[in-house]
Amino acid sequence: MVFSSIVFIFTFLPVTIGAYYLAPGRMRNGILLLASLFFYAWGEPVYLFLMLYSILFNYVMGVDIARKREKGRRAGISLFFGVLVNLLILGFFKYYGFLAENLEALTGQAFPQLSFSLPIGLSFYTFQSLSYLVDVYRGKAKRQKNILSFGLYISMFPQLVAGPIVQYADIDAQLKSREESVEKFGQGVQYFIWGLGKKVLLANNLGAVHEAVMALPSLSALSAWVGALSYTFQIYYDFSGYSDMAVGLGKMFGFELKENFAHPYCARSITQFWRRWHISLGSWFREYVYIPLGGNRVGIWRHILNLLLVWSLTGLWHGASWSFVVWGLYYGVLLILEKYLLHRVTERIPVLGTIYTMLLVIAGWVFFFSPTLSEAVRYLGAMVGIGVTGITDDGGMYYLLTSLILFWLSWIFATPAAARIAKQGMERQNGFTPLLLATHMGIFLVAVAYLIHDTYNPFLYFRF
Secondary structure, three states, X not given: OOOOOHXXXXXXXXXXXXXXXHOOHHHHHHHHHHHHHHHHHHHOOOOHHHHHHHHHHHHHHHHHHHHHHHOOOOOHHHHHHHHHHHHHHHHHHHHHHHHHHHHHHHHOOOOOOOOOOOOOOHHHHHHHHHHHHHHHHHOOOOOOOOHHHHHXXXXXXXXXXXXOOOOHHHHHHHHHXXXXXXXXXXXXXXXXXXXXXXXXXXXXXXXXXXXXXXXXXXXXXXXXXXXXXXXXXXXXXXXXXXXXXXXXXXXXXXXXXXXXXXOHHHXXXXXXXXXXXXXXXXXXXXXXXXXXXXXXXXXXXXXXXXXXXXXXXHHXXXXXXXXXXXXXXXXXXXXXXXXXXXXXXXXXXXXXXXXXXXXXXXXXXXXXXXXXXXXXXXXXXXXXXXXXXXXXXXXXXXXXXXOHHHHHHHHHHOOXXXXXXXXXXXXXXXXXXXXXXXXXXXXXXXXXXXXXXXXXXXXXXXXX
16 A cells, blocks of 8 residues: 555545544554554555564563663673664565575575565664664663554554654654644645655656656667656655655654655755755664764774765665665765865855756666666666667657656756745745645645556655
């Protein structure tokens, strides 16, 4: 079940909201937990047992770590064991095939071939489990005594399958008590509708353009750029739209989840881009990997090594293939160059910084959507005119001309301008206005109409 589906919008969500607000306050976490487990079981009935195991195991490990700390005993072994088990589960389901394939290539020895799907959201809720264990170990947060509240933290459906990744210390207090109000619920509805519009009206249409270009029998430089540009906007609106819906759903139930995107395509450097893109993932790696390694409080060469390691892991987190590892290293190298060589250029000439950042980001997404490294290199070559049928072709010209308005809208809504205009309008009218209501209702109705008549409704980050 995905947020941008008829069954979620008109069945699951209304029933869950009704049950939640009709229940007494002390039962509401339990209601949300049951709803979240049902939501997960809808798409992954077998892997529900894996999630339940994860909840129970990490709850017990949190109790063990907290008790050892209270008694002045060393809890490092318990933390190590908890982290190891979580990573082994993630590694088995997500990386076994990748590891077996590479070991076979190196040794010539055959490894058992296992056929199973990657559990949806495993990377996200594993990282949340690790956040809990480390925060309890550090004393940054107290261990959760109520197993239902802990289960809700791990499985809460608004951010279960695609984030944002919630660090336990940020939500601990909200699991105990939170403010629910008509005003916050209304804000949640606005976030949800805005995210639904991004996903259905922009990302899905951009995805259709990208798939059409990729299906062309041959590429020109123009069609390669149209394909790369459509994917660049598609993945932004797909993921940021889903994150907006998650934040909105959280508000409907009284939770304050941190926003995951801050207009990353307006960044003036790669460093700034990664402070604005998938913010929760960057924060997680910074808090639990980069800083423990020493961060930037070490010598230059150690700092470079830290960055390369963190970005290798960031790439590998996204997928089990060398394309993702290279994608991560690509950004690691760019960040190192900016830190030590290019920062003065991007600071002094902002426009140049924005152009160079976007060109590098577009090139980076080629590694993301290409199934293999060789195909990524071939596609990048096509973008600069290497190995193509020509500079332009009929297919590329057709998709460019028919998508011009879509690309223009995609760029406009990727800037802070639209959000700033809406905010200024609300401030002038002292809040929610008939015009704002009509705008949101229009977005909602058109999006629903698309969902009814269009079967193309993928979600890119499900596979990560």
